[in-house]
Amino acid sequence: MWYNNILETIGNTPLVKLNKLTKDIEATVLAKIETTNPGNSIKDRMAIKMIADAEKSGKLKPGGTIIEGTSGNTGMGLAIAAVIKGYKCIFTTTDKQSKEKVDALKAFGAEVIVCPTDVEPEDPRSYYSVSTRLEKETPNSWKPNQYDNLSNSAAHYEQTGPEIWEQTEGKITHLVVGVGTGGTISGAGKYLKEKNPNIKLWGIDTYGSVFKKYKETGIMDEKEIYPYITEGIGEDFLPKNVNFDLIDRFEKVTDKDAALMTREIARKEGIFAGNSAGAAIAGLLQLKEHLKPEDVVVVIFHDHGTRYMGKMYNDDWLRERGFLEDEKLTAKSILSK
Numbered sequence: 001m002w003y004n005n006i007l008e009t010i011g012n013t014p015l016v017k018l019n020k021l022t023k024d025i026e027a028t029v030l031a032k033i034e035t036t037n038p039g040n041s042i043k044d045r046m047a048i049k050m051i052a053d054a055e056k057s058g059k060l061k062p063g064g065t066i067i068e069g070t071s072g073n074t075g076m077g078l079a080i081a082a083v084i085k086g087y088k089c090i091f092t093t094t095d096k097q098s099k100e101k102v103d104a105l106k107a108f109g110a111e112v113i114v115c116p117t118d119v120e121p122e123d124p125r126s127y128y129s130v131s132t133r134l135e136k137e138t139p140n141s142w143k144p145n146q147y148d149n150l151s152n153s154a155a156h157y158e159q160t161g162p163e164i165w166e167q168t169e170g171k172i173t174h175l176v177v178g179v180g181t182g183g184t185i186s187g188a189g190k191y192l193k194e195k196n197p198n199i200k201l202w203g204i205d206t207y208g209s210v211f212k213k214y215k216e217t218g219i220m221d222e223k224e225i226y227p228y229i230t231e232g233i234g235e236d237f238l239p240k241n242v243n244f245d246l247i248d249r250f251e252k253v254t255d256k257d258a259a260l261m262t263r264e265i266a267r268k269e270g271i272f273a274g275n276s277a278g279a280a281i282a283g284l285l286q287l288k289e290h291l292k293p294e295d296v297v298v299v300i301f302h303d304h305g306t307r308y309m310g311k312m313y314n315d316d317w318l319r320e321r322g323f324l325e326d327e328k329l330t331a332k333s334i335l336s337k
């Protein structure tokens with residue numbers, strides 16, 4: 001039996017019990033490991049759904065150019081689908097993103113334009129503005145706009161949510177997810193809450209992002225916005241894919257805790273995951289007193305550790321940011337909190 005092309009291998013990712021990292025948590029903690037997708041991240045799922053829906057609605061036409069502002073993982077999914085389906089890709093990204101992510105996009109023939117991080121979204125130099133301008137200037141082009149395109153959360157409603165429900169045989173009580181566009185938590189979470197309204201959705205946020213404050217106060221507080229290091233999660237605006245009514249709570253995790261915990265996942269569980277997996281586990285540990293022994297927690301591990309070789313898997317990178325105080329190479333301080 002074979003697949004007709006690589007896109008057919010997207011999804012059906014493994015759910016793996018964590019044994020050492022979460023030993024202080026009495027509940028069962030399961031990681032949904034999205035690294036086995038062809039682009040090594042969960043974003044393959046929504047990339048092919050956004051393309052399929054755009055083809056259906058006629059927004060994306062044969063031979064067209066896909067233009068998107070992406071931190072890398074969505075770009076990978078789009079770039080792989082573009083190879084198979086015959087589209088061109090131009091991506092704008094920020095200088096905060098790993099070089100590995102940018103080079104991976106280029107490996108699939110995509111053009112990548114790196115833009116400054118520390119500018120307002122409305123600034124003409126921002127990666128949002130540059131991609132919007134390119135879309136206007138490029139004939140036969142389409143901008144998926146993963147933040148506001150609801151095909152993003154629909155992919156997780158149709159695929160990720162049902163997989164988690166089946167893999168846990170309906171026993172899941174909590175879904176813990178790093179929130180960026182909001183597609184994963186809102187789509188998978190909607191499906192799961194329809195199955196069992198008691199399931200709790202915990203969104204993991206970063207310091208420097210607006211989500212938690214907005215959920216708690218309804219205020220889009222500009223003071224919450226400042227540069228941060230953690231990749232893939234947190235935003236300085238409110239994407240349409242974040243369903244704040246559905247999400248039960250947000251928890252913020254520091255850059256340092258997220259970075260050190262990412263390393264711990266490899267060292268304690270043998271799972272080579274990306275930065276937002278570390279943030280999600282660190283956030284879950286911060287919330288451990290809200291869990292009971294009979295709870296079954298699913299944590300999404302969005303992407304693969306190879307994309308972060310020059311970052312948290314590199315001691316010099318950690319040292320330069322003061323994350324290796326006293327040359328402590330582990331996240332013991334977080335684990336014992």
Ligand code: PMP
Nearest residue numbers: 179180181182183184232276302
């Ligand atoms: N982690 C990583 C590494 C990501 O690339 C993303 C996507 N921005 C997320 C978490 C958050 O996923 P979502 O966009 O579905 O909220």
